[in-house]
Amino acid sequence: MGNGDITSGVGTRMTSPDAVLVVGASAAGLSTAEALRRRNYTGRITVLGDEVHAPYDRPPLSKQVLSGAWESGRAALRTDEALSSLDADFILGDSAVGLDPATRTVRTAAGRDLQADAIVIATGVRPRVLPGTEWLGGVHVLRSLEDTIALRSDLLTATRLVVVGEGVLGSEIAATARALGVDVTMTGPQPAPMVLQVGPMVSELLAELHQDNGVRLRLGVSVVGLTEAGGRVTGVRLATDEVLPADVVVVAIGAIPTTDWLTDSGLRLDNGVVCDSRCRAADGIYAVGDVARWHHEQLGELVRLENRTNATEQGFAVAGAIVGEDEPYVPVPYFWSDQFDVKIQVHGALPADAEVDIVDGDLSARRFVARYRKEGIVTGILGWNMPKQSRLRRQEVVDDLAAAVRVASMT
Template sequence: MQASQLSRVLVVGASAAGLTTVESLRRKGHTGPITVLGEEPHAPYDRPPLSKQVLSGAWEPERAALRTREALSGLDAEFVFGDPAVALDTAARTVRTRSGRDLAADVVVIATGVRARQLPGQDDQEGVHTLRTLDDALALRAGLLAAERLVVVGEGVLGSEIAATARTLGLDVTLAGPLAAPMALQVGPLVSGLLADLHTERGVRLRLGTGVAGLDSRDGRVTGVRLATGEALPADVVAVSIGAVPATQWLEGSGLTLDNGVVCDSRCRAADGIYAVGDVARWYHEGLGRLIRLENRTNATEQAAAVADAVLGDDRPYTPVPYFWTDQYDARLQVHGFLPADAEVDVVEGDPTARRFVARYRSEGRVTGVLGWNMPKQTRLRRQEIADAVAAAPAH
């Protein structure tokens, strides 16, 4: 569908990916009507600061906003907040909202992101939190300020960040999860071992390598976490960070292929005139020869720009080198590419004992990723090795 044929674009999801789609369309010359449909009552905001600056209180919530009201107004788009999508008629490209509105468009861009996983029975107990939205962050902060003991369930990126932030607030923190070290699944044994040391030095108790059996409570309020080993971890507040699932339940019955996200082709197209972008999109990466789905801030904006190009008729595959970062205490970790669990890892710059280094990850003889610990410039320079390896990959 060429730009000259376009009139109406509907973006479902007032996220970073949704907002960037709108901005990219306008910047690239689209002048037709655009509507943005958001589930939350808030204007688009940034998620990475939620577990750090907002949770710690270093930022007021308003500072997480991605754009000022004036900037949003300048996009000449209609923003509809607090009225989530509940159904999609793919053939008619019409979205129904919870309030009963039917919004029709020539192009629909799905940017509904993900939802946090929960433990069984979690909703029935006070003091148990997930962290996905701005309201989640504010509720968890209020809980932390009134608490002494926090148990974080989940040793991934978000759980590790919550644990670090809570320790800086002075709480007694325990981090629990089935893997052997913080972020073991994301960065492998070398770096996760160093993260374990870092958290331990800062006073976090690690109860890793065993699953969580359930929550303990009294009079409807959480009192602790039970591990599969039988150990009970007392808590005033529990933060559950056990991953997320794509927010696709509203698309059931739409005819789109839903399998760990909205399944798309290499142009991020799920059907004629229907695209997906950000955490909810699972698309075919031609450089890797397989479907992938990425949950990170950088992909949200890069993929949105690619989808805007596709909507306007630029027929190119989206083949990014992924990038994410995490801040924990005084450590900033930056990752370019992919870090397979079975990768060979070697330190190519710096010294892990000094906590300033760059590690290179290889799989089947190819460089798949690089990780930097407090060495941003050197890490960025190594990114090209990954791009070259993806470009040189055999056709699939």
């Protein structure tokens, strides 16, 4: 089967597949399909999506769409004309429920059996919830377009919002809701917003930013449950037995890779679909985006990234692997966050125990670039309202990572 032999970089013959099935009409799935066409792949491409919407962008959901600055349609990743030009078959509103790796066949909830020569798993993640609260009115998660529309509708009539979760998503939702004029409290077990993502110094600045804009912080304490009356949430109960009053609650406590449908597939599932350095989970089967946990050759460990940039870059890499390229996927992780009037950009990793120094700008002016080093190696760069300068400093991460790999290979 195939439309031509391609020589891989490891001395074997690989076959460019006649048909590729992408399971997940996500940013990562769309990027894979587009990258295949850019590589002049002429075979059949099918994209299966569980939502009825064509692929859309998720980062604007917690910001522009939630705030009302954008109509929901503006989050679409491509126009109908652009999608049509891909010459791909989009099957939307139907979810995958099983995979047979031997025959590369995906079964769907609607009873379809979709077979292809190469399968790309791009099913993303699903939000974690507080057990037993799914039925309560006024309790929200934020992952889909429908989630955002429902939350915005509640916020427009709400007085008090409690955000459970102090990570990136929780911090962004708190900032957006406060800008809408809602009384906002953020709670969670960590001592400051995004401390696990940016370390103590910057998280303390974020705490000041939120408090200066009227967000109440009740952090460093666990949530044990919700209170309700008449089937609607009335508050958030903390481990101290304190209750934070709320008309609306958003639960932003992380996400779980969507791999339930793969339980009987024989693929290795461990905090995602485990892959080699080419993002390959099995012969002819790949994973991409939030659901993929692959071997990063430079870091020497399994990595799973939940961010928009990785979705695009990994899609390009997987498309290359499908058509016979033999290159490891070794990105420098990158994410950004917009909160109030601050834009944060992070390149690389920011360990909590890293040494941090300011290499551009000024902390007091709230415009700076911070460099994170561990054992003398630059692991990450963070820019606070200095996007251009932080992007230029990214090369320090690239250079030090490459040097560390060379040293390790000689020992």
